[in-house]
Amino acid sequence: MDQRNQFHRQVALMRQSLFDQGYIDEQxxxxxxxxxxxxxxxxxxxxxxxxxxxxxxxxxxxxALDKSPLDFNKLDSLMHxxxxxxxxxxxxxxKAECTQFREYCKAxxxxx
Amino acid sequence: xxRNGGFSRRRRSGSADGFDLSPTDSEEAHVLAxxxxxxxxxxxxxxLKTSSCKVTAVDSGMRALQFLGLDEEKSPVDFDSLxxxxxxxxxxxxxxxxxxxxxxxxECSALREIPVVIMSSENVVAxxxxxxxxxxxxxxxxxxxxxxxxxxxDYMARGFRGESCERNNHKRKLHDHxxxxxxQSSSPSVSPASWSSTSLTSGSADPSSPPSVxxxxxxxxxxxxxxWFWWVGCVWEWTFLPWIQYYNVHIDPIV
Numbered sequence: 514m515d516q517r518n519q520f521h522r523q524v525a526l527m528r529q530s531l532f533d534q535g536y537i538d539e540q541x542x543x544x545x546x547x548x549x550x551x552x553x554x555x556x557x558x559x560x561x562x563x564x565x566x567x568x569x570x571x572x573x574x575x576x577a578l579d580k581s582p583l584d585f586n587k588l589d590s591l592m593h594x595x596x597x598x599x600x601x602x603x604x605x606x607x608k609a610e611c612t613q614f615r616e617y618c619k620a621x622x623x624x625x
Numbered sequence: 626x627x628r629n630g631g632f633s634r635r636r637r638s639g640s641a642d643g644f645d646l647s648p649t650d651s652e653e654a655h656v657l658a659x660x661x662x663x664x665x666x667x668x669x670x671x672x673l674k675t676s677s678c679k680v681t682a683v684d685s686g687m688r689a690l691q692f693l694g695l696d697e698e699k700s701p702v703d704f705d706s707l708x709x710x711x712x713x714x715x716x717x718x719x720x721x722x723x724x725x726x727x728x729x730x731x732e733c734s735a736l737r738e739i740p741v742v743i744m745s746s747e748n749v750v751a752x753x754x755x756x757x758x759x760x761x762x763x764x765x766x767x768x769x770x771x772x773x774x775x776x777x778x779d780y781m782a783r784g785f786r787g788e789s790c791e792r793n794n795h796k797r798k799l800h801d802h803x804x805x806x807x808x809q810s811s812s813p814s815v816s817p818a819s820w821s822s823t824s825l826t827s828g829s830a831d832p833s834s835p836p837s838v839x840x841x842x843x844x845x846x847x848x849x850x851x852x853w854f855w856w857v858g859c860v861w862e863w864t865f866l867p868w869i870q871y872y873n874v875h876i877d878p879i880v
Contacts, residue, residue, distance in 0.1 A: 540768050547671045555671060563664050593717060597746045598664040601768045 540603030563602050570595045589618040653679040654781045659689045659714035659726065660744070669713065669744075669769055676774045681709075686721030689714065690729060693736055709739055710781045713765075716745035716752065724756055731760045740780045744769060 531537045548555040574591050577584060596611035656678045660666045666682045673680045683689050693709065712730065716723040723743050731737045743756045746767040753764045762780050765773045 543768070543770065544668070546771075547668075547675055549675075552671065559664060559667050559671075562667055566662070566664055593746075594662060597717075597767060598662050600746055601662070601665050601668050603768075 536606050537603045538605040540600065540605075542603070544602060559602060563598055563604070566598055567595065567607075583621075585618045585621050589615055592618065653677055654710040654778070655679045655681070655708060656777075656781075657689060657692060657709045657712045658682045659684075659686060659712065659718070659723070661685060661715065661718045665715065665767070672769060672771065672774050673713075673777075676771075676778060678778075686714070686718060686723070686726035686729075689726055690721075693730070693733075695729060695733055695736070711740050711742065711777060713742045713744060713777065715767075716743050716756070717747075724752075724759065727756060727759050727761055742777060742780070 532541075544556050544559060570591055574588065574595075577587050577591060592611050592614045596608055596615070599607040599611060654677075656673050658666060658669050658673065658680055660669065660682070661684050663684075666684065670680045670682045681692060683692060689712070712726075714723040714726055721729075723745075727741050727743065730739065730741055737760070740762040741760065742763045742765060743761050744765045744767050745752065748766060756764050763776065
């Protein structure tokens, strides 16, 4: 029981740390509020889906970056998807990076 | 608020090919959610279910049309019995965008009364205007919040089928035929049955308002058999009407 409480405390601290460092925002709280007894693993399911989706998108982005010349429209489209799902789960920093990436795509700045 | 005809009348159990059907309850509103992103679909589905909605989530516009019965291909399962109370769709989707889906729905007489809400993560005014003009009930910025879902419930509860709405009337207003612009009256139009008794003086039933100058929409004369009535309408418009207006402006203006 003690160990369980300790784990809970650790998880709570990690969670707070993610908020404090700006990795997640209030949208994540919305996600947590949608979890209840009828759907106790909702957050875990959504985050798992997000990781899978992100992994797929990152592979596609890497492949697109390997091409020459760069297809900025394709990159922008992929980042748009990535940004959308990041935004839905509250992954604030990832979303910000996606926004920045898209700015570079719009400016056709391959170096960026 | 009464809900008229907004619920599934018959239930379907289990899931059908490609469609994610949630457990049914004939009292719940049925929402069709369209989004190519799995994460977003999961999120919006959960959000709607916590608001006591039955949700069908599909991953593309084509799937949505197939579900609604607009697709040319025969669906393996008969969905005719399912009624959709609201369609919420992402704007940016590969293949068919949310806007294109909206257009197809509004072009179909059987489906055009279903309220359609568009979601997007990008705040592009031209995009929003275009969707609203095409007949979308609302345009929601992603990520969707519980307050947005409460608003969606209002659309469903108000029974938007066949009813007009101020928010949805960009297109409808553009098509609205106003017969009063020629007359610029502030009083209600006189009905065809009473046009002949329209007062020509300021002694109308309501002394605080000008006489019914918008008394005789020309179109009424056409519907009443053209011919003689048309001439009467013209005489009214060209002779008596200017005198009434002159009287109101120069002799006895209503301040």
